[in-house]
Amino acid sequence: MEKIILIGAGGHAKSVIDSLKAQGKYEPAGIIDKTEVDDTHVLSIPIIGTDEDLPRFYEKGIRHAFVTVGSIGDTRIRQRLYEKLKAIGFILPDIIDPSAVISPTVKLGEGVFIGKSVTVNASSSIGDMAIINTAAVIEHECTIGNFCHIAPAAALCGNVSIGENTHIGTNATIIQGIKVGSNALVGAGSVVLKDIPDKVHVAGVPAREINSKETIK
Structure with missing residues (x-):
């Protein structure tokens, strides 16, 4: 090896x-x-x-x-x-836990971590250095930008777009077709029903803009 x-x-x-x-x-x-x-x-x-x-x-x-x-x-x-x-000059491979289910049509950048029991479905794309953590679900045709972190048990429904450097908190749900901007934060347990601009922090059910990072984990 x-x-x-x-x-x-x-x-x-x-x-x-x-x-x-x-x-x-x-x-x-x-x-x-x-x-x-x-x-x-x-x-x-x-x-x-x-x-x-x-x-x-x-x-x-x-x-x-x-x-x-x-x-x-x-x-x-x-x-x-x-x-x-x-x-x-280092090569940064992808590290994918064997328990993850990744469609053969998924495009992966470099240095990606995909943890235990993750599902990434057809025609999705994951950018460089992204973290897709334990039991997250990335549905079909999703796009995840470079340096994103999708936290444990988060769910992205079909055709969701996530900008670069964005954090999607634990157990958050983003419904189909939503666009989340770059450098944004989605709090733990949030339900996102509408697009989120760049650099905006949201939390809650339904998700709304906040000023604090307390619920972001």
């Missing part, structure tokens, strides 16, 4: 490692974190350096990397790490 470097030792890393091991395509070489701590592991995978060590591991022949830093409404760290990895 090809070796892969993981970047980020937080909680999201555990979900990725679990799916990575089940997928069986890559062998984790170790985890890069912003602050190195000796003899520290995440699910038996050692922390082997900081961001500054990435070029050294590339020079040693490790060509694959994956960002295991999560995001809730702020994708700037993931974007910065993606740009750094691409500049060095």
Whole structure:
């Protein structure tokens, strides 16, 4: 198996490692974190350096990397790490849990994470570095932009469009044909019945614009 470097030792890393091991395509070489701590592991995978060590591991022949830093409404760290990895020359594969059901007609960008029990149906498209988390449902002909996070158990009905850097909260529902803008936030448990412009935060049933991030998880 090809070796892969993981970047980020937080909680999201555990979900990725679990799916990575089940997928069986890559062998984790170790985890890069912003602050190195000796003899520290995440699910038996050692922390082997900081961001500054990435070029050294590339020079040693490790060509694959994956960002295991999560995001809730702020994708700037993931974007910065993606740009750094691409500049060095790393390949960012997709990590898809074997329990996920993905139509063969789905188009995937690079560095995508698809977690346990996710369903992505026909003719949908998922952009670079998106996170599609546990048990989310992406119905037919949906489009999800780069760096989006679709949180656990969220449901996108048919022909939904999600702009870049947008977070769809846990157990949110977006009805068919809705367009959600870029850099938007949809709160946990929301039901979205109308289009959402760029940079707008919504929550509730039905979803309405809010000023707080308290319900976004």
